[in-house]
Amino acid sequence: MFSGTPIDYQDEPLENNGFWPDLNLKDFQSQRTLPADIDADTIGQALIAAVAEVNAELEATEAKHRANGYETADKVPGVKLKGKNALCAQYTKAVFARAKADLMGEFASVGRHDTQPGQESAETRNGLLAESSVVIRRMKGLKRATVRMV
Incomplete structure (x- = not known):
């Protein structure tokens, strides 16, 4: 229930690899x-793990952009909103969705009085992982889904 008290998010920067944008724990918590x-260190660990996983999946994409002369993701041309380009927005969305999926087990274990079944379900977790995967596929230049003959 809303108490009128602002939530004290942790304003902690996450330094990325130099190509992909740096992130912030506060942005993840609020967005x-x-x-x-949920303990801020637990949230931070989930965010670090998600960044590592997404960065690994996007190694070839990063290499392609670097080969085209873009030293950072924010220099890649594309639509922008409030100074953030599409590639950086997609990256943030993929990481945040994956990190939240990783934290789903924490939602039920933090000892709240009220449960939130929609926030704690396996379906929600799978939806977040699918969201991350679809965004990563688009960043790689792939369609949402492909069909291959076996």
Whole structure:
């Protein structure tokens, strides 16, 4: 229930690899509406793990952009909103969705009085992982899904 008290998010920067944008724990917590009672270190670990996984999946994409003369993702041409280009927005979305999926087990274990079944379900977790995968596929220049003959 809303108490009128602002949530104290952790303003902690996450330094990325130099190509992909740096992220912030506070942005992740607020944009993905994480329960305030999940330990900030736990959230940070999930965010670091998600960044490592997404960066690994996008190694070839990063190499392609670097080969085209773009030293950072924010220099890649594309639509922009508030100074953030599409590639950086997609990256952030993929990482945040994957990190939140990783934290789904924490939602049920933080000892809240009220449960949120929609926030705690396997279906929600799978949806977040699918969201991340679709965004990563688009960043790679692939369609949402492909069909291959076996």
